[in-house]
Amino acid sequence: AQSVTQLGSHVSVSEGALVLLRCNYSSSVPPYLFWYVQYPNQGLQLLLKYTSAATLVKGINGFEAEFKKSETSFHLTKPSAHMSDAAEYFCAVSEPEYGNKLVFGAGTILRVKS
């Protein structure tokens, strides 16, 4: 069964510092992987996705993620945090061959300190 694990329910960084949010997946076949962001009192919006093309995926707002099959990981990074990046981030997985579902991790709340 497909699943994702996000390490760290809360991450705090200083403005200008590196952002690293961790995601590991469990899948018996190469999955589709996603990062979504949720700002307070809003729905989710797509940051980036991996669909078996390039393993390094660039998204909106300067975020990127690298698919590493050997580590079953899809960590999200941003070189320099901005105050506006404060939000909750969700990693998600989809395996079309095993049911047409989009399954989310528990989420990581990113706090950016000035």
Place this chain on the structure above:
Amino acid sequence: NAGVTQTPKFQVLKTGQSMTLQCAQDMNHEYMSWYRQDPGMGLRLIHYSVGAGITDQGEVPNGYNVSRSTTEDFPLRLLSAAPSQTSVYFCASSQEGWETEAFFGQGTRLTVV
């Protein structure tokens, strides 16, 4: 340019009452899903649909019913509300599969007392 519209935005129910959360999308998307969001648990899938007339259960379907009579609408019914169903509910849609972008509504905050 409405996208995914959820109504109501807020609702308070008494234990045992029933209600329907509405979800409508105007993008002609085939795939639709309902999630509930609880602190520390992320989004958990309740029910999903891959087209009109086709629905299936997700991780936490108990206490909820869905139907998909049209492409546009995917209502979620609470049969007999319980305090454990206090949550924020999100509806999502996608064009042809979840490998394409999922679009989310603004959510319905439900409190069961």
